Structures are given as structure tokens and as C-alpha cells.
Amino acid sequence: MAYGYQAFISYSHAADGKLAPALQSALQGFACPWYRRRAIRVFRDEASLSASPALWHSIASALDQSAYFILLASPGAAASPWVQREVAYWLEHRSADSILIACTEGTVAWDDRARDFDWQRSTAIPPNLKGAFAEEPRYIDLRWATDDMRLTLKHPQFLDAVADIAAPLHGKAKDEMVGEGIRQQRRNARWAWAAASTLVVLTIAATAAAGIALQQRSEARSQRAAAVRNADRAVAAEAVAVSRQLAAQSGANLGGSPDVALLQAVEARNVVQTNEADHSIFAAINQFAIPGAVIAGSRSLGTVAFSPDGKFLALSGPGSNALDIRDGVTGASIRELEAPGPVSQVAFSPSGKVMASVGFDDSVVFWDVATWVRAGDAVGGGGSGAGGRIAFSADGSLLASAGPSGTLRLWDAATHALVRELPVPGATSVRDMAFSPDGRSLAVATRSIVIWDLATFRPVATAGGEGGSRDELYRVQYSPDGRWLAATGPTGFTYLWSTSRLSSEPSQLGSLAQGVPVVAFSRDSSLLATASDDGTIVLWDPTRPFDPGKTVAGTTQRVASLAFSPVAAVLAAGGYSGNLTLWDINVPSPTQTVATANEGATSIAVSPRGASVIATGLKPAVAAWNPDAASTELTVIDSQADEANAAAFSTDGKILATASGAGAITLRDGATLQVVAEFSRGDGTFASQLAFSADGRLLAAVNTDGIVMLWTMDAQHRGTPLNDVSNKLWTIAAAPEGQSMATIDGSAGVQIWDLQRRTRTGALTAPGGARATSLAFRDGSTLAVGYGDGSVVLWDVGTASPITEPLRTGTDSIGALAFQPGTGRLAVSASRPTESGLGVDTVTLWDVETRFVIGTLRTGVAMITGLAFTADGRSLFASSARGEVLRWSTSAEDWQATACGLLRRNFTQHEWRLFRGDVPYRNTCPGLPAGE
16 A cells, blocks of 8 residues: 555654654655655654644544554653544554654553553553553654754764664665665765866866956956865765764664674774764774674563583573573574473573473472473472572582472472471561572572571571661572672662671672662672663672672663573573573773772872872772773872872872861872872861862862862962851862862852952852752863753853753763863763662763763762863773772773774675775774675
8 A cells, every 4th residue: 555654753742842843854854865855754743734624634634644653652642632542543543563662751661471561660651552562562762862962863873763763664674774874875975076076177167268367367266266165075074974874873783783883883983083983982892892692582581591511591481481492602592391381480400410490380390401301290389479489409409499478498309309398487478599509508588688507497697688788688699609698689789798797788789770680690709790670781899899890781671680601701691572692701891990999989180190090088098090000909108097088180290189087288299199298277177179270379178167278389388268157168170271260159059269369250050040069170261060950061151151051961960070181072970869879870971062972981889979081081080989990991092992902803895885885995993804
């Protein structure tokens, strides 16, 4: 059937009045030749309807003429009678298979068991879509598209989303659509080049005739120069378009072909440097840091388990009776087993000869691994249906499973006979269990962790709950060497105990997201992997739990289970979307290195000369790190003081100032770090923040009574107050040029001061009354202010007026700011509190001129206390309240070198023709062979 429209856009005018027309225009113009008005027709009520009294009749007619129904899902759309009426009409006359969903606000959540949307959590879906889909529909996330700068095909994220939606409308694959888009860009650019070339020819002809008159010659020269400029502009515009298209293609390929995505990102920057190219190469090296083989599946994966020899990988999914047995190295399917009921978990015996599965009713089935045949009937059962758990003892003789009403069952793994049923004190249900590797103990998760002595079958210890964790504990696991016990709860934290000190407070690994994290230890116990609800997998060193873990990648799916291969450096992740991902954990992360500074890093300072990074905090008070050294350990330079609160280098790097908890300010040689002077206010207060004036003649110190002292940097070190107690100040930032200083007062307002005259020159009125939280100068006149509502505003301090509209990070609170030298890019740390407390901070790198996000760095820690770039802008350092010092490469040139270091090949000839067309082949990464 021929349709008048390829798509009908249904949306809430109040929620998506800007996004809907932008999407319509983008879909109609995507991959469109220059000589055509549009590639396809897309219906949108305001653009496609004339004034008509029969409005619904016109809309129904448009629905009948449309091939696809695009729903811009939002709470406003879900509540809109018009959207609901359009959805109902479509379902009555057409199939739900032709509905495309793009979420612009709110939440879209799927319930695998109900095979429908989770209507308790889904706030963006109209209620009359209940039961419309047999399987979870794929939807495009457009919640980030909140301003005009992002609603353009020049923005790679928007281009990628439009390609996702346009692909089914054109009946093509997404990568084919992106390729067609770039080919059309090139064709259009060639027409521009042809026009410019024609102008050049005409200009040359005019020049040949210029001998007729001097005036004509002058005019011809002017025309020729203009033609050359136009030709140059056309060439430059084509290069920018090609770079942006390659960047968009890189983003589209990240999930399935990370090596191709990495090559496209590098080639995008080879063509010309753009924000989009820098963004794509940053995203690609972080995704490629631990490359994964993604094996798509059709069922949710609830359990992933390796056999002890690593030969087999068993997969099970909630709501399914199937057990999928795969090759433990390649992930290839070997065979499928049928359990008597839906499978909750699967486990191999230590010998690898037996596999056990448990159902949601706690019934247990034993399988002979040699034949993959059931070894007898199911045992147990009678559970609540919430999901059974099982565990083999270290010698394989026992299998533990949950029983009804808070009991624990122990089975003989050989005879399948019930050995013992144990009531767990105070428990209404058993959520998980784990045997210790020495076979002496069994850890049982109820609300806390109860440790049972297997010799006496009595509980002998408790961990968590009132014994060391405020969280309820749902999952538990011993490390293979028996040194560690890990447990997780619904607030997103992972708790880690030393098994020799179970009564002590556990180490708390950062809250990644709401929901119960999934955990797994590596075979040698050197790594603990955690996975959160947002698909983030982090590797932790159990011996250094306060160091932030290494983020291996985002999996784009909610992770249900993790398992390390016992024979290879491979981590398997099973997700609710059905994908099995195998990660090579030996490939190092290219963007982040970590050092442990002290018990709490209160500030970070980087020498302008690049010689040292200084962290202040507790025990030791002051520590230094050579950023160019291979070691990540810090050197203690002040072991006498119990606490230091702040550090700052002078702008020339010759002096380092630190402030101790005892009230003293210490000046050190910026190169040798030797003490050269010490002074104090002498009234029992101490400085919490320090800043040098641009000329280095004054040192400003914020004291605990709200008074800012200005200390002269001569031999006398005279101190005078800048303010009085009627105007307490708590945060300061000095401009790197001129005499300006900014402060945040007790009402969270921003004041501007002239340090030379020591007077206040103005105040900045926050938009909407937001509370200022952080400050950073770009130069002598431009100040960035972070606010508690998640916004950042650039101000002209001379006129006390905002330069741009606020940058928005969402609902996060801004923690620290720092400008990257030489680029004008701004690093912004932000945290989003969760129900359980502070969430993990992120650090985002913005291009403030274009409002473009270059990349977001996952820190793995809460409460970033300071940010500082090196003078060359190639590295960014951060300090955290727990004592970590983090370092990231922030140079796009370094990212490009890192990318080529991760690759093993260049493009194949076919790939080059597909992505670069008629451009002669060249090596994207010098020194690497051409792909085959």
C-alpha cells in the first residue's frame, strides 16, 4: 500500500512543542538530495493541517495515510486525551508493530514477567498501550534533547537518534541510512564546489580581459579573491560535514563493532577537528577500553555461570524453563536443556561433573554434565515464588537452597537426599547463601548476613544490619581465597568485609544506582566486579576498597548476573535484554589513573610548572605526586600536622601555600616543596580555602569564622581582613589575570571584589534564586558559577551580567569547576543524591561556546572536593572526600594516540569505500596494517 506519509508524530504540545517540529524537519531532511524538498513526508498536526472545523476527521485521515506511528512519550503525552485518542485509533486500525517510541521525559520501564510495561514505574506511556506489545519494544531516549543547540542534525547524538527512527521509515538498516546521509552530504558539497569552481573560471576570464581598464582589473581581482574564499569555505564546510558524519557513524557502531567505531572516530579527527570528533573518540576509547563480544539473545538472562574448567557457560532467564549451555570461550550455543519450571539460578559443582538449577518455587534439579541429562526428579520446593538461590560447598558434597518460611535446606549432592533443614533466626525468607572456600562456614543473606558453623550447624556470627550496615542485604559471595565477604542491598551499595573482622564496619563501595548490584570475584580474588541497574560494570581491588574502581564499560542493558571465567581473563555479563557480553579485563582503561592520598582529600592543586600535584586532607596532611612518574603512590611532605584543609600554587608556580587545621599557613618552594615561611592569624581559626592573586602579591584565605584574610607575600606577611562578620564569605576564586576575585557569601550569593583596592565591585544575581556552590575564572573577565539546581552560568564580571544561557546538568548539584587552558572547555563535577545518600559524582567536559558535551567521566566516588588542570591542559586531576586523587587525560590528541594504540588494524578497502567514498585510501592509524 502506498502511504501519503511515512510517519505520524503524536506528542504533547506542552511537553514537546520544540522537539516535535525539530524531529519532523530532521526526518524529512535526512539523506535528502539538494534538489528535493524532502526525503519523506512526516505528519505533524500544526505543520500539516489547515484550519478546519473537523479537526479529528483530518487527524484520523492522516493516521490512515501514515505507515508508522511515532509516539513522543512523556508524562504530558500519557495524560493527553488527544494522544490517547490517536493511540487508540492506531491500535484499532493498525498493528502495534508499526509504533516507534521516543521517550522525551519521564520513565519507560518494562516488566519481563508480565510481558508488558511496568505501570508502577512507566510515567511516559499512555495507559491504552497496556497489553499492546508482546515483547519489549525498543525505544529511543531523547530525554537529553532539551535545548535548540541539540535539536539539529549537526549534533551527533541527535543525528544518531534520527537515524534510529529514520531507518524503519526508509526500510533500511541504520548503518546504511547513516552511510546514505554522508553520501548525500558529499553530493551536496560537490555541487557547492562546482558552483565555486565555475565562479573561479569566470573570474579568470574576467582577469584575462582586465587589461582593458585598471578599474575592471581591480574588480576582477576582487571577484577572484571572493571566489577563492568561497571555494575554501566550501572545502572547509565539506570537511566539517564529513567529520561530523564519521563521528555520528562511530556512535552508531559502538555497540556492535567497537573496532570500526574507533577507526571512524580517529578518521573523523583526521579529517578536521570538531567537537563532534572529539566526543566520538572519547566515547570510543572508553567503550573500547575493555572490548566485549556481544551475543544477542531473545530471552532475559537471570544467571550466568562458568563450569570450573571454563569449558561451559550456563545461562538461565527469569520466566523461562530453558537452560542455555554455551562454549565458555566463544559464547557459541552448544545445547538447550528444559527444566521442569522457570529457572531462577544455575550453579556448577566444584568438580564440574554436576550442574544444579533452582526454580522460583525453590525446587532443585541436578544435571549430569557429561550427558546433560537430568539426574533424578526435582527436590525441595514450596517456596514463595520470589526466586530460589543455591550454592555448592567447597568439596561439592552439599548443596544449599532456600526453604519455606525462612529455613535453609542442605542436600546431599550425590544422593539428592535432604541432610538437614535449618531455621534461620529472625528470618522470614532466605535470599542468598555462599559456602566459605575452606568448607567450614556458610553465609546466609536474610536482612543481614548470618554465618553458620558447618561442624555444629549453629549460627556463630552476624555481619551487616545492626552489625555493620544500614542496608538490607540480598546477595552474598565469598572470594575464592576466603579473605573477603561481599554483600549487596537495594540501595545500590556493595559492602566488603574481611572475613577475619566480620564484626567491624565494612568497606562501602560507591552507590552506582538504585537497585541491588550484582557482584562476582575473579578466580585469584584480585578483582571484585559490580554491576548496577544502569548497565555500568566496575572492577574493584578488594585490598584497596577506597580507591575508585575501574569502569569497564556501559553495557546498554540492565545487568542481571556476572561471572569470571576460571581459566581466562574474561568477565561474562548477562542482561535482562537478553544479551550476553564477554569482556577482556586485561585491556587497561585509557583515561583514568588513581592514587590514594589520605583519609580525606579536601583540596587539589597542580603546579603551573607541571612538577607536582598536591593533595591536602587527613593523615597525612599534605601529600605530593609527580604526574609524570609511573607510580601512582603519593609522597608525604607534611607528616607532622594531623590535618590540612587547603593548598594553592601562585600563578607562576614558584610558591605553594598550604593551610593546616591548627591555623598555620605554610609557604613552600614550588619546585623543592621545602618550607620557606609560616604564619597564622593567631586567634584559633584556620583557613579552609586559599587563592593567590594573579600577580602573586596577595594570598587570600577563607577562615572558619567567614572572614577572608588577605596576606601580603613580602617578608612581613601582613594580614588584613577583606570583610567583616556582617558579610561572611565561604568560597573564593581569584582571576588568573587582573585583580578580580569572586566569593560566595552566607546566603549562597556571589560577590565580585577588586583585590588591589580591596573593595566589593558588584554582585551576581542568580537566575531563579539558585544557590551558588562553586566558582572558576576563565580569564580576568569571565567567571563560571555552579549552582545547586545543576546549572552553570558564565558571567561577565565587569558588567555583572550573564554571557550565555545556563548549562544544564540535570537535577545534579554542581560540586567543582575548572577551565581547561588553551581550549576554553569547562570541567564540571556534579552529584545526584539518592535515597541512600550521596550518589557517585560525574565529571563532564563542556565546550561552553557551543554548549556541547565533549564527554562525561565516571569517577566511581562520591563528593569530588576539587578539580585542577595541568598548565598544558592535557590532564585533569580531582580530589575526593574519601582521599582519592584521580587523573584523566583530557587531550584529544592523546585520546587519538590511545585509540590507535588499542587498535590492531586500519580500515579494510571495503570499509574505506563505504565511509570515505572516492577519497584515496590511507592509513587512519600510522603503523597499523590495512584491515583484511
